[in-house]
Amino acid sequence: MNRPLLFIQGGGxxxxxxxxKKLVESLQSTLSGAYEVHYPSLPNESAPDLGRIRQIGDAISRIDGELILVGHSLGAxxxxxxxxxxxxxxKITGIFLLATPFWSGDEAWKEGFKLKENFADQLPGDVPVFLYxxxxxxxxxxxxxxxxxxxxPRATFRELASGGHQLNNDLTMVAKDILSLAGSAYF
Structure with a gap:
């Protein structure tokens, strides 16, 4: 049985x-079927957070068993x-965040996106976090x-020389990190 992975899109x-979808296809291809990738469409709603918190909760609730979480940009x-x-x-076995904005400033439209000051303390301590x-x-x-x-400070950071906002649509490095958590020998 393939392990579930939830990919949250950037934007809306x-x-x-x-x-x-090109990022998802790269991930699926490199994971060689070891994971079942869930990629729900999350349209913008008229809420301060664009409806993302509810949508992410709904997407997680539809998946059985432990899972990997991956997000790009706003989704991350x-x-x-x-x-x-x-x-x-x-059980979350890993969190993988790509091109993740850190929302700050006093603009009212950012309020629904900003993290709480102590957000790092609220993350599950036993879950590896990777940022690219x-x-x-x-x-x-x-x-x-x-x-x-x-x-x-406990997260793993991967700073890439090039690839732009879409990481050249190549998530090979992310897939390798995901597989390393499971002890997979696909590479």
Whole structure:
């Protein structure tokens, strides 16, 4: 039986979903069928968090057993917010965050995205957290990764020389890290 993996898209438009589908396909291909990848479409709703917290909770509740969580961009930041602010009764075996914005500032529209000051203390202590970011990301500057390094000292950080915001649509490195958690010998 394949292990479940939930991938949360960045943005909320149909174009964002299609763009991230290439990331999902790369992950599925590299994982060689070891995981069943769940990739729900999460449209923007008229809520301060665009409906993501409820949508992520719904997606997690539909998956049986322990799972891997992966998010890209807005999806990564909202996944981190969800895990740090909600009780999850399923075993999470790893959290993988790609090109993750660190929301700050006083603009009202950011309030639904911002993490609580103590978010790192609220994450499950036994769950490995990985963050990936390309130095040439034009949408989420590398400075966001620096903020996460300050807040999440126990996390693993993968800073890539190039790949832009979409990591060249190549998640081979992420797949290798996922497989390493399970002790898989696919590579």
């Amino acid at each position: 438009s149909a174009e964002d979903y299609e763009a991230d 930041s909202m996944l981190l917010k969800y895990v740090s602010e909600n009780e999850i009764r399923k 970011h390309c130095r040439d990301d034009q949408e989420v500057p590398l400075a966001h990764l620096t903020r996460y390094r300050e807040k999440l």
